[in-house]
Amino acid sequence: MHALRLLWLVLLSLLIAACAVVQRPVRSPDHPAVRELVDLRRSDPSLRFDVRYATTGNFTRERLYPVPAVWLHRDAAEALLRVQRDLRSEGLGLKIFDGYRPYHVQQRMWNLIRDERYVSNPAKNAGRHTRGTAVDVTLVDRQGRELSMPTAFDDFTESAHRNAAGIPARAKANSLRLEQAMARHGFIPYPYEWWHFDYRGWEQHPPLDVSLTGLSQPKSASDVAR
């Protein structure tokens, strides 16, 4: 009985150790997973950007990014450009708030919020944006004006949930339009934030911890399909 208990404890320890290994972020800029990231700002001039985390105008009131950079895994970037192409044919476009987020920034956000509905707990799943497969976006018209949405970006209230009640009809319709445009090209809508989408298969990508200034374009941006 004692031996069995010991074996069980050993197995449990091994399982915990294995989980810890899986969650450890990649820190080498030369790692293949890091080299899959592409610079979205160099991929399609019609995309709009508002990288709040590179300013103090975000929920933390701190400048979290040294540069207003948006990088995504190549597959997610290509899919996002297909979404943009669809939207442009309807007189709309995407404005991007965030893409790849280094693990140490994810940790800093978690320390400030500590609510798993709104910020991934790095100790549990190492985050979503850290994999380069998550993107925060909204819709804009041809002039770049944001369409009305259920809440502002990074409004951590229940009104930002996709099933929120009492949302004005136009905002609800715009949010659904964004959701459908993204889902058509493989993005999975996150239930608690109307602006957040994960590219399919995101869990299979490792979390990364290379700073935004430590990334370099491995190939030309034109490699990303337009």
Ligand SMILES: [Zn+2]
């Ligand atoms: Zn997000």
